[in-house]
Amino acid sequence: MKAVVFFATGFEECEALIVVDILRRAGIETVMVSVTELLEVESSRHIVLRADAMAADVDYASADLIVLPGGRLGTENLKDSRAIQDIVKDFAADKMIAAICAAPSILASLGLLDGRQATCHPDYENQMAGAILTHESVTVDGNIITGQGLGTTFDFAFEIVKRLIGNRKVQQIKTAICYK
Amino acid sequence: MKAVVFFATGFEECEALIVVDILRRAGIETVMVSVTELLEVESSRHIVLRADAMAADVDYASADLIVLPGGRLGTENLKDSRAIQDIVKDFAADKMIAAICAAPSILASLGLLDGRQATCHPDYENQMAGAILTHESVTVDGNIITGQGLGTTFDFAFEIVKRLIGNRKVQQIKTAICYK
Numbered sequence: 001m002k003a004v005v006f007f008a009t010g011f012e013e014c015e016a017l018i019v020v021d022i023l024r025r026a027g028i029e030t031v032m033v034s035v036t037e038l039l040e041v042e043s044s045r046h047i048v049l050r051a052d053a054m055a056a057d058v059d060y061a062s063a064d065l066i067v068l069p070g071g072r073l074g075t076e077n078l079k080d081s082r083a084i085q086d087i088v089k090d091f092a093a094d095k096m097i098a099a100i101c102a103a104p105s106i107l108a109s110l111g112l113l114d115g116r117q118a119t120c121h122p123d124y125e126n127q128m129a130g131a132i133l134t135h136e137s138v139t140v141d142g143n144i145i146t147g148q149g150l151g152t153t154f155d156f157a158f159e160i161v162k163r164l165i166g167n168r169k170v171q172q173i174k175t176a177i178c179y180k
Numbered sequence: 181m182k183a184v185v186f187f188a189t190g191f192e193e194c195e196a197l198i199v200v201d202i203l204r205r206a207g208i209e210t211v212m213v214s215v216t217e218l219l220e221v222e223s224s225r226h227i228v229l230r231a232d233a234m235a236a237d238v239d240y241a242s243a244d245l246i247v248l249p250g251g252r253l254g255t256e257n258l259k260d261s262r263a264i265q266d267i268v269k270d271f272a273a274d275k276m277i278a279a280i281c282a283a284p285s286i287l288a289s290l291g292l293l294d295g296r297q298a299t300c301h302p303d304y305e306n307q308m309a310g311a312i313l314t315h316e317s318v319t320v321d322g323n324i325i326t327g328q329g330l331g332t333t334f335d336f337a338f339e340i341v342k343r344l345i346g347n348r349k350v351q352q353i354k355t356a357i358c359y360k
Contacts (some may be wrong), residue, residue: 014198017227021194021330024225032227040230045204047197047212049229050220121358137360150201151334151359178301179331180317 001028001164003065004058006084007051008035010073013043015100015153019067022157025173026165033058035081044071055083064164066091070101070121070149079106088112092143096163100147100156104128107144117141121149154179181208181344183245184238186264187231188215190253193223195280195333199247202337205353206345213238215261224251235263244344246271250281250301250329259286268292272323276343280327280336284308287324297321301329334359 003023005016016032023030034041034051042048060066066087068078078084084106091097092112099107104120105127107113113131119139120128137152138145138159145163147156158170173179183203185196196212203210214221214231222228240246246267248258258264264286271277272292279287284300285307287293293311299319300308317332318325318339325343327336338350353359 014194014201017197018194020227021225045201047200047229049227137358149356149358151354151357154331174331176329177331178317178329 001065002063003028003030003067003160003164004033004060004063005030005067005069006033006035006055006078007041007049007069008074008077008081009042010044010071010077011041011069012071012074012101012150013045013047015071015147015150016067016069018153019069019098019157019160022154022161022173025176026161026169028161028164031058031063035078035084044074055081060087060090063095065096065098065160067160068097068099068103068106070099070103072102075102075106078103079109085110094143096143096145096160098145098147098156098160100153101149104131104146107146112144116144118144118146119148120146181245182243183208183210183247183340183344184213184240184243185210185247185249186213186215186235186258187221187229187249188254188257188261189222190224190251190257191221191249192251192254192281192330193225193227195251195330196247196249198333199249199278199337199340202334202341202353205356206341206349208341208344211238211243215258215264224254235261240267240270243275245276245278245340247340248277248279248283248286250279250283252282255282255286258283259289265290274323276323276325276340278325278327278336278340280333281329284311284326287326292324296324298324298326299328300326
């Protein structure tokens with residue numbers, strides 16, 4: 001199993017990194033991919049980290065899942081990238097997409113949530129045209145997993161692991177990290 | 181209010197970064213301090229990030245709180261640092277210390293938990309000599325806050341904000357990040 005997590009300037013740090021952490025604990029190959037001009041990417045609260053690869057250099061054909069973290073500016077930067085738009089549309093056809101907080105609005109803007117159940121941060125519900133909003137912490141509709149916000153990121157990551165690996169692995173990780 | 185969060189090689193990334201994120205949301209000046217030879221520090225799951233300052237360059241007199249994240253190797257590296265030992269002992273006298281997961285064992289090794297209530301990761305309970313173990317998610321005893329593990333980091337961070345700022349700020353942040 002292989003996952004790609006996108007890092008754009010202004011990404012919500014822990015929405016991205018909790019997912020990377022939990023997926024790596026689950027044994028899923030997880031590639032941190034920069035959607036800027038450099039491997040170094042600055043988060044919404046000014047934490048600079050180094051991604052593993054540049055967006056143009058990734059073999060998406062071998063990936064099972066893409067993850068779109070939120071953050072106001074991070075989401076704008078992902079939404080404005082033509083390359084990301086094309087990758088998201090490709091994955092929507094037959095692979096898995098996970099988006100949290102502001103980022104589900106990227107899927108809505110591409111028409112991918114029309115008639116589908118989804119959740120997002122309350123501040124972005126007006127940018128979810130076509131979606132059936134659930135207002136839940138995490139929502140799954142077919143191959144699209146959406147999460148509400150930073151405070152729901154563990155459950156969002158567990159839902160991804162459940163779909164890619166299985167619930168037994170989720171329970172193992174919850175025990176290991178003292179998650180109740 | 182000012183907090184110092186220590187980053188040693190092998191730190192548990194989200195135990196450190198959720199705290200940085202929540203404290204910055206609360207308006208607490210939060211300095212990410214490297215306890216290595218460089219500003220760049222590598223986490224337990226191989227994420228490299230840039231700290232704000234080197235441990236030797238920080239004005240600890242102006243800080244109200246130090247935070248010790250866990251991670252097996254990260255905790256060993258903090259425990260082995262004479263400089264960190266001295267800083268921890270200074271803060272134990274009249275300021276606030278917060279430690280999570282494996283890191284409460286650093287406090288125990290310095291004799292700072294003798295007769296005091298504390299929690300830690302189950303794997304480290306045998307390294308908590310002197311402490312009265314609560315097995316709780318988060319425990320406060322006087323000026324020492326301890327947390328159990330990665331899965332309790334949000335509650336650990338909220339307890340810090342509650343003590344430094346107040347419960348009203350905690351509730352504002354919980355609402356903003358959709359934390360239930």
